[in-house]
Amino acid sequence: MSSTAFAGKLVVGTDTNFPPFEFKDPDSGKHTGFDVELWDAIAKEIGAEYDLQPMDFNGIIPGLQTGQLDAGIAGMTIKPERAEVIDFSDGYYNSGLLILVRSDNEDVNKIEDLAGKVVSTKLATTSADLVKERANAKDVKLFPNNDAMFMELLSGGADAVVFDSPVVADFMRKAGKGQVKVVGPLYHGQAYGIGFPKGSPLVAKVNAALKSLKDSGKYRDLYIKWFGTEP
Numbered sequence: 484m485s486s487t488a489f490a491g492k493l494v495v496g497t498d499t500n501f502p503p504f505e506f507k508d509p510d511s512g513k514h515t516g517f518d519v520e521l522w523d524a525i526a527k528e529i530g531a532e533y534d535l536q537p538m539d540f541n542g543i544i545p546g547l548q549t550g551q552l553d554a555g556i557a558g559m560t561i562k563p564e565r566a567e568v569i570d571f572s573d574g575y576y577n578s579g580l581l582i583l584v585r586s587d588n589e590d591v592n593k594i595e596d597l598a599g600k601v602v603s604t605k606l607a608t609t610s611a612d613l614v615k616e617r618a619n620a621k622d623v624k625l626f627p628n629n630d631a632m633f634m635e636l637l638s639g640g641a642d643a644v645v646f647d648s649p650v651v652a653d654f655m656r657k658a659g660k661g662q663v664k665v666v667g668p669l670y671h672g673q674a675y676g677i678g679f680p681k682g683s684p685l686v687a688k689v690n691a692a693l694k695s696l697k698d699s700g701k702y703r704d705l706y707i708k709w710f711g712t713e714p
């Protein structure tokens with residue numbers, strides 16, 4: 484663990500912008516969202532103080548590996564390759580990946596239709612993996628953050644974005660309204676977990692806290708607040 488061992492203040496990495504899980508509240512200038520409030524509830528349960536450190540997603544796993552971060556909550560998918568280098572909590576959200584195109588696009592209806600196209604997605608994510616494995620794209624543009632990734636689609640620099648379903652849904656509702664549409668099925672069902680340095684004593688404590696937040700109804704309240712549906 485880093486110098487901020489459990490006894491002191493934990494350093495907790497999160498993505499700069501992955502709404503509705505984490506994003507900067509325009510009024511307060513502070514980060515908020517489902518992940519941020521879930522972590523705050525967990526920290527209260529385990530009696531930990533922490534500093535939240537928003538960063539590009541691709542810095543979080545290296546930050547955990549080097550012990551610069553004590554935990555990372557960033558809509559991070561639990562997957563075997565990652566579990567070799569960091570530890571994960573139990574899953575706390577079931578997700579998947581979607582294809583997003585401009586509303587006037589008529590020729591992309593599934594991942595295979597991205598053959599020969601330009602695809603925009605985020606660096607070091609499960610979407611980048613899916614595109615590499617299945618899309619046979621002409622060009623895959625990998626951006627460090629959501630804004631640049633979505634902007635590339637709106638500006639015509641890419642034919643499609645492939646990204647996490649709840650974040651695509653949030654973008655559709657807000658910025659992309661009327662300009663974009665989702666096509667095809669939900670790909671790669673996946674669970675998000677909280678990441679820790681290998682061997683961290685926090686894993687068991689956080690899993691116990693997650694369980695008690697589920698039992699008490701607090702998890703459900705947060706879920707409904709941020710996603711508008713029952714877990």
Ligand code: GLN
Nearest residue numbers: 498557558559560608609
């Ligand atoms: N769920 C995706 C992954 O873990 C994307 C996470 C993110 O961009 N914050 O690869």
